[in-house]
Amino acid sequence: MKREDVLMEALPYIQKFHGKTIVIKLGGHAMVDAQILETVIQDAVLLRYVGMNVVLVHGGGPEITAKMKAMGKEPKFVAGLRITDHETLEIAQMVLVGKINDGIVSLIANCGARAVGLSGNDGNLLIARKMDLQKVRVGDVEQEVDLGHVGEIEEVDPEILHCLLEQGYIPVIAPIAIDRLGKSLNINADTAAAEIATALGAFKLINLTDVDGVMNADRSRIYHRLKLHEAEVMIEDGIIVGGMIPKLLGCMKAVGSGVTSAHIVNGNRGHNLLLELFTDEGVGTMLSA
Numbered sequence: 001m002k003r004e005d006v007l008m009e010a011l012p013y014i015q016k017f018h019g020k021t022i023v024i025k026l027g028g029h030a031m032v033d034a035q036i037l038e039t040v041i042q043d044a045v046l047l048r049y050v051g052m053n054v055v056l057v058h059g060g061g062p063e064i065t066a067k068m069k070a071m072g073k074e075p076k077f078v079a080g081l082r083i084t085d086h087e088t089l090e091i092a093q094m095v096l097v098g099k100i101n102d103g104i105v106s107l108i109a110n111c112g113a114r115a116v117g118l119s120g121n122d123g124n125l126l127i128a129r130k131m132d133l134q135k136v137r138v139g140d141v142e143q144e145v146d147l148g149h150v151g152e153i154e155e156v157d158p159e160i161l162h163c164l165l166e167q168g169y170i171p172v173i174a175p176i177a178i179d180r181l182g183k184s185l186n187i188n189a190d191t192a193a194a195e196i197a198t199a200l201g202a203f204k205l206i207n208l209t210d211v212d213g214v215m216n217a218d219r220s221r222i223y224h225r226l227k228l229h230e231a232e233v234m235i236e237d238g239i240i241v242g243g244m245i246p247k248l249l250g251c252m253k254a255v256g257s258g259v260t261s262a263h264i265v266n267g268n269r270g271h272n273l274l275l276e277l278f279t280d281e282g283v284g285t286m287l288s289a
């Protein structure tokens with residue numbers, strides 16, 4: 001395709017998305033390479049410059065895991081959620097709020113846009129309560145597991161985001177929430193992004209991760225388009241496992257609540273974010289109602 005054709009293919013999308021809100025979830029597995037992370041940030045800044053309201057929610061699971069291991073702690077997950085004791089919560093806050101959030105804000109500044117870093121604690125953005133015990137099947141026995149300081153989001157107050165977006169900032173959000181007594185809770189970043197997209201009435205939710213999209217059981221094919229009911233069946237059938245569970249559930253919640261489409265895209269391939277948004281074929285999985 002000629003270079004001018006590439007630009008012309010993007011034009012109707014740029015027109016359609018102008019002034020619309022897009023929530024981009026940057027997964028920890030899509031941030032392991034500094035150069036790739038920079039590419040993603042460049043894409044996000046470009047979206048801002050073509051007139052979209054861009055909100056970034058980031059994870060950092062692999063870095064939290066690495067820090068825990070370095071401190072002699074064994075990470076454990078239930079359905080993609082990290083069991084979080086007090087020390088783990090402190091590690092998660094240090095990594096997510098202290099390190100990753102700050103790093104992304106600086107990268108955006110380097111790319112010529114303005115960002116403000118937040119966690120769910122700021123401006124009561126994410127109010128949560130401690131998550132109920134989770135049922136886990138071990139062999140034939142079903143057990144109940146306490147996930148510790150892990151939160152279930154009860155309320156989202158997007159006011160602070162509206163203020164920042166109106167002033168042209170890109171809000172960058174770390175997935176830590178606050179409970180009604182002022183205590184912090186660890187939130188899965190996919191869930192946080194989906195709740196924020198829903199509360200903002202976003203046009204799109206884009207999940208950047210380390211796979212090309214939602215795949216079938218033997219991982220031989222990608223689903224480029226999924227409907228809500230198909231995604232439900234895939235979860236019931238156990239085709240979706242681990243970290244993909246909160247991701248797809250989040251996308252389903254968002255789409256079920258009015259977000260037009262939710263996308264799962266490989267963030268480790270250069271400029272995939274732009275290709276998913278501005279080309280006819282797209283590159284990942286698009287979930288719609």
Ligand SMILES: Nc1ncnc2c1ncn2[C@@H]1O[C@H](COP(=O)(O)OP(=O)(O)O)[C@@H](O)[C@H]1O
Binds near residue numbers: 027214243244245
């Ligand atoms: N059906 C599926 N299709 C694609 N990926 C899946 C599926 N089920 C589970 N996964 C896993 O989900 C992972 C992405 O989730 P996660 O590790 O939490 O990423 P992130 O850190 O980007 O949020 C993939 O690397 C893949 O191993």
Ligand SMILES: CC(=O)N[C@@H](CCC(=O)OP(=O)(O)O)C(=O)O
Binds near residue numbers: 026028064081189
């Ligand atoms: C409760 C819970 O699981 N919280 C996550 C928060 C970070 C996250 O979700 O990071 P990714 O997007 O990279 O997976 C965790 O501790 O890993």
